[in-house]
Each structure stands twice: as C-alpha cells, then as structure tokens.
Amino acid sequence: MTDSFDSLPCKYKVGFLFKRVCGRTTRIGCPHCKGGPLPQDSSVNNASYDPYYRDRSYYYDDRYNQNDFTDYDARRVSREQDTDYETDLDAS
C-alpha cells in the first residue's frame, strides 16, 4: 500500500494528456485505482506515469471488448465479401 492510498482526497496523478491530482473523495467506482491500492511502480503513480503501460491492460480488459464491439460491428469492419450485386439501392 502506498502513501497516496491512505489519504483522501486522492493525491494520485491521473489523466492522459494533462496529468493532474485525482482529487476524488472516494475510491468507490474510480476508473483509475478501481477501489484498491496501487503498487508503488504503478503507471498511475506520480513517480512513474506511463499511459501506454496502464492503457494496454485497461483496453484489453474483456469488459471493454465485449461492450465496445458487437458482433454486428465485427462483421461490418471485416473484409468485403461477394454478395448479390445490382440489387441493393443503398449499396456503395
């Protein structure tokens, strides 16, 4: 447990482009520490802020993969496939 975790408002540095003190008065529902203490070498920690390190684990969380991209989306962005030509007025 780090020193930062013991005191509220939270003193962790958060933010991607513009690092700032978190300032939350509760850790419940916090998207950064998710309610738990961060290790000393955490990417959200003031001393070693690395957005890509943090974000990679954050992005590839199953929760986001499921919610952000539906099967419908996946089919749409896949490569074009042969279908019936000259039948769909809304084709492009």
Added chain:
Amino acid sequence: MKPIWTQAEPGAAYSVPKRSSWLIYAMGGGWGHLTRSLALARVAASKYDVHILTNSPYADLVTNSPVWQNDNFKGINIIKPESIRSQSNESTSTSKHNPAELLAAEIEAIVERHAISFLVVDTFPRGILGELPQLLPRLGKTNLVLVQRDISPDYSSKYNLLDFVRQNYKLVIDPGDCKNQQLSALARKTSAWVIRSCEEFPNRNNLRLQFGINTSQPFVLVCASGRTEEQYFYARITERIRAELPEIEVRCLSASAFGTAVDELRIDYWPGIDCIYAADIIIGAGGYNTISECAALKRELIAFPQKRLYDRQNLRIEQSACKANSMPEMLESLKKLLLSGWQTKTSTSVSFKNGAAAAFELIEQLAGA
C-alpha cells in the same frame, strides 16, 4: 428547385436563353455519391443547369441546411427517384414492374424533360440496379461520362465492366481514387474532388466556436458517416473518447440525434468538410469523401474500414490513413497522435487542388469534340 434563369416571367418581352443541362447520376447509399456529385455540380453550375439524381437518405438534410440556402448552390436541382419510392410503398406481391426497368424509364424521362446534354454516371457503369445497359444505347445525343470511383474487381469482372465501359462511355474520369487496374487504365485521372475550394472555407475560429469549442485543447471529430444504421457505432466511439480522454474536446458529426447523452456532443452541420477543417484529428470510416477531405486539409485520420458491397475501404485506408479495427486500436492510435505534437501538425492554412475543376474541363471538351 427550378433554376432561376429558366423561369421567364409571364408576359416578359423575352426570356433568358435556356442553358444546356447536365444530369449527374448519384444513386447509392450514404453520403459519398451525393457529396462527390455536388463537388462537380458546383463547378458545372456556373455554366450549365445541373440535376442530380440521388436516393441518398441525406439529400433533404443537404437542401435544408443553411449553407445550401446561403452559399452558391444555385443552378443545382436535386431529384429523388419517384419510381423507387413508389415501388417501396407497394407490396412486392402486387408489383408488376421490374425496379430496374422503372428506374431506367424515369432516367430517360428526365433526360428528355430537361434536354440533358451530359449524363455523368457516378461509380456504377451499369447503374445501381443494372438498369443502364438497356438505357444508354437509347441516349444517342447525350454525352456519356463515367466517374470511376474505386470498385470491387470481383464485380467488374463478373459483369465484364471493362468492355461495357469501352462500348458505352465517351469519357471516363478517375476522381483520384480508382485502384481497379483495368478500369483505371481507361480513365483520365484528376485530384480528389471536394465540395469547397480553398478560398471558400469559413473562419476556422468561428467554426470552432459554433461547435462549442472555446478552448485550445485538441478537438477530435468523430464523423458518423455511412449508412443511417451505422450512426450508433460512432456514438459509442464518441462516448468512449469522452470517458477515456476527458481533457480533450470531442464532437460527433451526425445527421440525426441519438437520443442519448452523446447528443450533447453532436454537431448538426453540412457540409462536413467545414467540421474537418475546424478539427485537429478525425475519427471516421474509409469512404471516398472522408479520406479525400482529410487529405486535402492535411488532417490526421483514424479510420475504421466499413464493409461495403462495391467499395474497398481497406485499400483506401491503408494508403491514406491510420487504420483501426477495434476500439482499443483506435484509442491507442489517438493517444499516440495526441502525444506526438498535434498542435504543430494541424494546418490552419488551406492549400489543395480541387479535382472537380479539372474534371469539369475534361467533360466540357466533349462538347467541342
């Protein structure tokens, strides 16, 4: 809309001589065919009456927009195909007519009614329903021009488009896009066509204020283009950027409201190229106009290749944009761009060659040929 110079006052001593007319065939879904056709029509309307046949669901949004009302779009007449609309209102079991035959008959009637001297067909040499092979041979006095946006080689070989185009069109123009090797070889290539010329852009700061951007933070624009049912895909992207990067400004350019909190970030504006000019980074798809407009204005584009029947967005994106196949990929690319010094990359000056002007000259030469 009737062009003002063809309207003679009753009892007038003389009427203004009727100008020659163009018909631009812009059938097909989404924004692309209509926007590309409008880019050409704006140039041609200086000398000709221009009619655009379109079934785009966004046509009314264009003609009702303040820019259409106030800017120089006089002389351009948008026509929606009646035969298709009446067909869709009938049950298929009672319909006695083939939609392709109905559409061909309607186009022929338009050509006769407006004494069309140039028929410019966008993208689909045979027409969106394959209706043009039966019609084109009957249009003996009309100059036939094909605008060959990129198109699937599978489609072109299946219907032997190479021979069809050779036999039926006097001129083929590639609007800076065609990667279909066979068809491209027939075409005269121009720069990409865009709807505004360099000197026509509104003041960038005023545009940003109009879109609620009153800070110097980076402005990321999500372009909800494509089919109407695809709009919510872009709404989710907008939501995610707002949640992930609250420090930046994000807006979603969309033709219709979502009924969600994203509407607070929605921009309701036409033409979209003004929004791209106002923005720093664009998130969108790989359609012709998004790619061309970002390239002309030198805006970074992160693009999701959307599946299309004829278009090949993957190819276009791989050549001209940063490709994203998932939300995490898009976010990672966006963050890299933001960290790479976006301020110095966004160009506020505008300098590009609009291929629509060159295309107009090529088409006009047919009249003297």
